[in-house]
Amino acid sequence: MNQHNQSFSGGVFHPSIPGGRAGAEITINRGEIIAYTQCDGQPVFSIPINQCQLDLGGASGRMLFCRTPDGQLTIFSEDKHFAQALDLHSGGLLGNQINTLKRAVRSESKKLGFWILASSLACALILFIGYFAMLWAAKATIASLPISIDEKIGKLALDSMDVGKRLDSAHPASKLVQSIVDKLQPHAAIPNMKFKVIVVEDPQVNAFALPGGQIVVFTGLIREATSAEQIAGVLAHEMSHATLRHGLQSVSQSLGIVAAIQLFVGDIGGLVALGAQIAQQSILTSYSRTSETEADLEGARMLHAAKIDPQAMAEFFGLLKEKEGDIPDAIAWISTHPQHSTRIENIKNHQKSFPATQYEPLDLNLKEAQEAL
Amino acid sequence: MTSNLQYEIQLRPDFSMLKVELEQGQKVYAEPSAMAAMSPNLKLKAGFKGGAFKTLGRFFGGESMIVNTFSAENGPGEILFAPGHMGDTQHYRLTGGSLYLQRGAYMANSEGVEITGSWQGAKGFFSGEGLVLLKASGNGDVFFNSYGAILEIDVQDDYIVDTGFIVAFEDTLSYNVSVLPGLRGGGFKRLFFSGEGLVCRFSGQGKVWIQTRYVTPYLSWINQYRPQQSK
Numbered sequence: 240m241n242q243h244n245q246s247f248s249g250g251v252f253h254p255s256i257p258g259g260r261a262g263a264e265i266t267i268n269r270g271e272i273i274a275y276t277q278c279d280g281q282p283v284f285s286i287p288i289n290q291c292q293l294d295l296g297g298a299s300g301r302m303l304f305c306r307t308p309d310g311q312l313t314i315f316s317e318d319k320h321f322a323q324a325l326d327l328h329s330g331g332l333l334g335n336q337i338n339t340l341k342r343a344v345r346s347e348s349k350k351l352g353f354w355i356l357a358s359s360l361a362c363a364l365i366l367f368i369g370y371f372a373m374l375w376a377a378k379a380t381i382a383s384l385p386i387s388i389d390e391k392i393g394k395l396a397l398d399s400m401d402v403g404k405r406l407d408s409a410h411p412a413s414k415l416v417q418s419i420v421d422k423l424q425p426h427a428a429i430p431n432m433k434f435k436v437i438v439v440e441d442p443q444v445n446a447f448a449l450p451g452g453q454i455v456v457f458t459g460l461i462r463e464a465t466s467a468e469q470i471a472g473v474l475a476h477e478m479s480h481a482t483l484r485h486g487l488q489s490v491s492q493s494l495g496i497v498a499a500i501q502l503f504v505g506d507i508g509g510l511v512a513l514g515a516q517i518a519q520q521s522i523l524t525s526y527s528r529t530s531e532t533e534a535d536l537e538g539a540r541m542l543h544a545a546k547i548d549p550q551a552m553a554e555f556f557g558l559l560k561e562k563e564g565d566i567p568d569a570i571a572w573i574s575t576h577p578q579h580s581t582r583i584e585n586i587k588n589h590q591k592s593f594p595a596t597q598y599e600p601l602d603l604n605l606k607e608a609q610e611a612l
Numbered sequence: 613m614t615s616n617l618q619y620e621i622q623l624r625p626d627f628s629m630l631k632v633e634l635e636q637g638q639k640v641y642a643e644p645s646a647m648a649a650m651s652p653n654l655k656l657k658a659g660f661k662g663g664a665f666k667t668l669g670r671f672f673g674g675e676s677m678i679v680n681t682f683s684a685e686n687g688p689g690e691i692l693f694a695p696g697h698m699g700d701t702q703h704y705r706l707t708g709g710s711l712y713l714q715r716g717a718y719m720a721n722s723e724g725v726e727i728t729g730s731w732q733g734a735k736g737f738f739s740g741e742g743l744v745l746l747k748a749s750g751n752g753d754v755f756f757n758s759y760g761a762i763l764e765i766d767v768q769d770d771y772i773v774d775t776g777f778i779v780a781f782e783d784t785l786s787y788n789v790s791v792l793p794g795l796r797g798g799g800f801k802r803l804f805f806s807g808e809g810l811v812c813r814f815s816g817q818g819k820v821w822i823q824t825r826y827v828t829p830y831l832s833w834i835n836q837y838r839p840q841q842s843k
Binding site for chain 2: 248249250252259260261262263264277278294296297298299300302304313315317
């Protein structure tokens, strides 16, 4: 066996050494642990293996200490083969001691790991709860603010926006859209909100609502619709954004609750302008997923109350789905708009909770409006 | 075999300075900007030392990645090193083991010594001393400095040191970060109002060097005299 020649770098504690400690080369030979020190006079120390008391420690937690029973002499090494060699030379005598020590160290580090995990989880939970508490507080605050703020922000946003060429209010398309809004208005959640429609010449199949009740509809949407009820569906959805005050919510989420309150009480000028800018941005890029779903359900309620089949709204999403296809599942959860198929499903489920009613078809001429475009 | 450096630590403890006498061909390594004065025949070489891993280790241990090498050419020479702040300088002779140093405590070393970072994991996280401690290992001389004077403590069993006062400790000591024993079970009130927080409990046999002043309380004391910015 060549283990006899194996040497490990380590050290010795002994009162006879100046300073009490010296570095040493350690070998194991004939049942003895022998340490050759490098200090003055180069004294040699040894401990018989059968008298050795082991301890694991040091800054790294992997240093093995061998002590004499009286504790006067200690030979130590951090070499990972030192433990193996001791086990081998002791004929299994020290193997059990070594394993017990290692287990103790492992369980200690496991315990520490548990505490770190637990405390980071607690931090995450506090942040998570805090975030939702903020959202809830913002919503509650907004509900108590007067609608005049919505109107102010909406007007500012529209004035500073270059939406494109507006159709005359006497145009058949404008008249059609306005008459649908008039029909839906009595069923809006905020009775005194003034809805005003602006039809803009643009091939986009889209519409958006500004805070305070102004609604912009693109001619592309009117062209693509196959029935007036579908347009009613989209309008109900957009009107719901206004009555649910989603615009103000996204402003407050960007500015913070304090700013939302300041809008109400104090120095309005600068903040309103900033709010208008944020509202404009968030409306053009879209509301959050929750806001969209909320508007879908509130829109379906309005349609139902106005005796228009909410199915038309689902139909229109079906049309969009055909045109642009669904968002692949993998990215759907990061996209702000819910998937069309999910929206259709939601509307259908929601409709089941309504009392049965006889829906009436809209007495409007979509063909005429489309031809006039 | 490495030869010992001839050195003298002057003006201890508050404004200490390290003087090293180099023989022809001898080298000394030091942190950047530590050199205060030297003989004209010493040559300076700046650069990384010990490969990418060790260099990064030093960086995470709160030291510069660059190490300056001073070598005596054409005869012996002397060099003076000054720590970055007021405080003492301490010498330690490594004989195959390692010495752990607090962040930023490293000053200089002789040939045969390697300075690197040592990942402390959770212990480092809770001690507030950083996740990485500096580790000096090998055979040779190492010099470290403190804020305030340095007290050497020979630990025989257990010893408790506030984490902010540790300067260095030997590798034979194991340490655990814990709450001061009297505070444990006393609830948060005692923890917050006693002004005592996390401590290091050293156990085993070895030496710990502690500094007689701690920077953070000094900063908060001096902060109240800081002039206010005029509006």
